[in-house]
Amino acid sequence: MPARHPALARAQAFAGRYGLQAPVLMAPMAGASPVALARAVAQAGGMGALGALLMDPVAITDWVARFRESGGGPLQINLWVPDPPPRRDAAHEAALREFLGRHGPPVPATAGDVPLHDFHAQCQALLAARPMAVSSIMGLLPPAFVAQLKAAGTAWFATVTTVAEARAAEAAGADVIVAQGAEAGGHCGAFRAEAARDEAVGLFALLPQVVDAVRLPVVATGGVADARGVAAALLLGASAVQPGTALLRTPEAAVNPAWAEGLAGAAPEGTRLTRAFSGRGGRALATGYVQAAAAPGVPEPAPYPVQRGLTAAMREAAAAAGDLQHLQAWAGQAAALAPARPAGDVVRGLWAGACELLG
Template structure:
């Protein structure tokens, strides 16, 4: 029987299925979110790179296709790190991958992004890399918008609950993309697996736990719920869906990718993330390679290189969770529907 907490979570957030699309920046077009929402789950967009107009446009496009639930995700900004020598060394190393182009647009202003997310009135605003401040949480709640806070440890989760989070996304180290550790310097040393993290958080928190990381079929869904999660969040499982429309090279890198073959790297952005071991990513592990520049300098360097004439630089960040080999090239709605139907059977 499906646990009561799952039914309560779905009822609270207007879902038929306790499956959320992960808010993957650069891989969450409205079509994907619509497909997930129409299947009964929650769509999502990672808007860390988007200004207010793009955030509003995404929400409008989603609502044109679905009246379902969706979340918008923001990164809490890191404290600035000024290491010019490290950044210069990373820039010089990047020169071997092509010729850089001109500077790009200015990075979005976090406060303006927060206002735009609030104006879009999603079902939930979610955070990663830290916590929203109290004033913003109050504004979200006054507008009827829930706050989902990503956490990688119990200490982070407790801090989120104390700060007013309505649910905590328990991100295991298996997850593709960026590791949501609050302290960027601690990311390599914070490697808690999802099925150790979920019961630890479920036993200690009063708010619902959403399990994320390494879930790509019914077995992962059922296991997470059995361990205390109220819902699951999946990302890599949806990357090969036609609605996601990622670069063909990225999609191909996921096909049959073994869990142990995925790697953690700072080569794309300066923040630790799990990816496929492309030649570009692997080059940064060579003995003569410098450390990548701090975030967001490394992200800016890579973006500038992509605006030029890259030679050997991945055109897209090849994010990949440890469940990549389970991802299917089929419509997202079918993935979500099948995962939940089969998980319910496993749960009895």
């Protein structure tokens, strides 16, 4: 039956274009996109996802093979566009190691030397995997790679956090714009790291202005965790939604139990934008460590990925101990709305509830 509401018709058209039953895309969360979660979202009619930042080409290929062997379905794979090489400061890093040693195990002098995976090699692995979509965050994909994606029939979903970024992504050849509001959990996708905090815009201010600024379909992400949020995003012009935190309490996500419990009890004001884990700004639960890292007199976090390396020992120890206060517990401002139900039920409920609300 054709949708009576224009917002539903738009969303159904987007879903049809990408082989979906529901215009619900799993957020591609690096380190939190297990095959089981992506499969459950895809089999419920949405689009599964892989955040491939932390994976080499072999790991990417293996993940995609396991996803397809288990049933597969529409898939998005995400990569970060690399920042320029970070500036190093030995004295500053020594002060950070001393501070972090008070919150976890001693930090080795070489901890900040964390290598990044080869971005070009990761891109080639994505081309070989041929997902439905490749998505970007932190900037624009290189033109040569964009041309390869288009030749392969793979869509480019470009994540943006401002209207200017959306226009730039459209001009660069993106097929879909993913508008990320400041409510979103995890890393902020701002093209310039230094602008992430000062230029942070809430989704419901950003979304309609991005929709007005570009001619491409727009996917809404950030703070969308129940059917009310989906319906509101569609009314503001979105063609689909991309929940992340809303899926983290599902059994398929299999996140640390302390993290899942922290999400359940989080008020919107109980999250913070912080650089304290990776050096790149992201929204996390306002845990003891996050607050301590923001206290006066504490050394500023090092740039990405140096800070990620410096905090690795603390994060690993906290995960092993179930210590929420030092865990890397990313969380959007709608975290408390995330249901502890199977991911397929969440996806179906988001879409069915939005359809009911929009009539």
